[in-house]
Every structure is written in structure tokens, then in C-alpha cells.
Amino acid sequence: MSESSAREQAAGDGVDAASTTTVLVPVVELRGVSHVIDRQAILRDVSFSVQRGEIFGIMGLSGSGKSTILRIIMGLLRPTRGQVLINGRDIVGLPERELNDVRRSMGMCFQNAALFDSMTVAQNVAFALRSPGRRRLSRAEISERVSELLDRVGLHGVGDHYPAELSGGMKKRVGIARALAQEPEVMLYDEPSSGLDPVVASVIDGLILHLADDLHVTSIVVSHHVGNLFAVADRVMMIYDERVEQIGRPAELAEAGTDVVRQFVHGQPTGPIVV
Numbered sequence: 001m002s003e004s005s006a007r008e009q010a011a012g013d014g015v016d017a018a019s020t021t022t023v024l025v026p027v028v029e030l031r032g033v034s035h036v037i038d039r040q041a042i043l044r045d046v047s048f049s050v051q052r053g054e055i056f057g058i059m060g061l062s063g064s065g066k067s068t069i070l071r072i073i074m075g076l077l078r079p080t081r082g083q084v085l086i087n088g089r090d091i092v093g094l095p096e097r098e099l100n101d102v103r104r105s106m107g108m109c110f111q112n113a114a115l116f117d118s119m120t121v122a123q124n125v126a127f128a129l130r131s132p133g134r135r136r137l138s139r140a141e142i143s144e145r146v147s148e149l150l151d152r153v154g155l156h157g158v159g160d161h162y163p164a165e166l167s168g169g170m171k172k173r174v175g176i177a178r179a180l181a182q183e184p185e186v187m188l189y190d191e192p193s194s195g196l197d198p199v200v201a202s203v204i205d206g207l208i209l210h211l212a213d214d215l216h217v218t219s220i221v222v223s224h225h226v227g228n229l230f231a232v233a234d235r236v237m238m239i240y241d242e243r244v245e246q247i248g249r250p251a252e253l254a255e256a257g258t259d260v261v262r263q264f265v266h267g268q269p270t271g272p273i274v275v
């Protein structure tokens, strides 16, 4: 990487001043990960690493395995082959109890926001504060923390509303607030701008950037919207044909992408890619 963004410099926090040795253990690293379901390959030999504070994008056609990668990182799905290192530790094969600790260090924003319709916005966010393994908070503490989280995603005063009363963009923000409640080290966003009109989608992009800068949270953003992804990501990986097609900074991919990447970036991402 020749250029260094502010976030990449932040990734330099891993420099050990005392010994001047650079310790750059990626927060998330996949090594040779393959996943096969019913003899059908979903992912083949996928390797990449994400540095602390980085916004890493994953793009690819629908069905290319993007959500599967997020589920593997979260420890919700055990790949058939390969290693999944979180802060340098392989989580493949960890017992469920330890996997739960890993999951708690990650905030997942699901594609459909996945809110409980029968709960208010505040109750939805508070639910994440009551997850097992967390310190029990008093009612007042919960209420204060919920307001703080809703403010952070620009949803001041909507705590008493129900999800059905909210727009698509607002629901996504509630999903983000709920994921942030766990004070995650890594935020995973699955198609954060899908189903939103372009203006709202760019507001969500702004929020992802703001949270990454403000909270120094490492972020992995999955999207098939190239424009949105390129607007937020430091680096982007394209998955094609179940494999890693290319990884690079948005400008690199736009200018020097493989044929498949350039077709996806400049062309018609809806149809099958012809190479």
C-alpha cells in the first residue's frame, strides 16, 4: 500500500514504542478458508486480513458468499477448511462458550435490520445491553445508555416508536445502535445500503465512516453497491466464482482491476459476468 489514510495511520497504533518492533496482528484474518455444503463449494481458499481501525469492503454478485464470510467471522458457521484468526487466535473448533466471547466482541448489522417488531426501538437496543456475560445495568443506566446509542446514530427521541413506524433507513440505524451496544471491537455490516434510496444510503455510509473514525472500530462492510462501498472502504475485496478475485484500494480496483473487477465496477453488476 503506497498511500496511507488517517485510518491506516491509526492502524500503526500497533507499534511498540519500547522495543520499536511493529506488532501488526490483524484483527480479523482468514487463511485458506473453504466452505462446502452438500458437495457444493460456497467459498474456495479465501484468504484476507483486516487491520485495526480499517474499513474493509467485500463486494460480489448476489450469492457469491459475502454473507457466508461474515457468518464465518462471527463464529456462527464453521468453515470446512482453513483458519479464522481473530486477534491472532484461530476460532475454528473453539468450544461454544469461548465462541460466545468472540461473538460478543463483534457487532453484526443484519441485512434486514432484524428488529423485534413487538418491542419499541429503545427496548430493541436495550435487549443487546442485557445479553448474557455483560454486567447487569440498572434501569437508569440502561435508559441513559440507550439514549446515548440512539443519539450516536442520529435517532434522538425515537426510542418510544415501534419498528413498523420507522423508515428503512431508520431501521438500519436502530440495527447499528443495537450492534454498537455491545461496544464491539469489530462491526460487521451486511448490505447496509440495500433497499434504501441513494440519499438515505449515503447517509448510512456517512454514519459507518463517522463511527469508524470516532470509535476506532474496525469495520467490515459487505455490499453489492460498488459506489457505496468505494465511498467508505479503505480496501475492498471482490469475491467471484467462490474465490477472492482481487483485493485493493478503491482507486486501484477502479484503475487496475482484473477484467472481472472492472466489469463489476464500471459495468452491469446485475447480469452474469462474462470474461
Ligand SMILES: Nc1ncnc2c1ncn2[C@@H]1O[C@H](COP(=O)(O)OP(=O)(O)O)[C@@H](O)[C@H]1O
Residues within 6 Å of the ligand: 037, 042, 060, 061, 062, 063, 064, 065, 066, 067, 068, 069
Ligand atoms: N445454509 C445453506 N445451505 C445451502 N446453501 C447455502 C446456505 N447458505 C448459503 N448458501 C448458498 O451459498 C451461496 C452464498 O450465499 P451468501 O453468502 O448468502 O451470498 P451473498 O451474501 O453474497 O449473496 C449461495 O449460493 C447460497 O444459496
Ligand SMILES: [Mg+2]
Residues within 6 Å of the ligand: 066, 067, 068, 190
Ligand atoms: Mg448476502
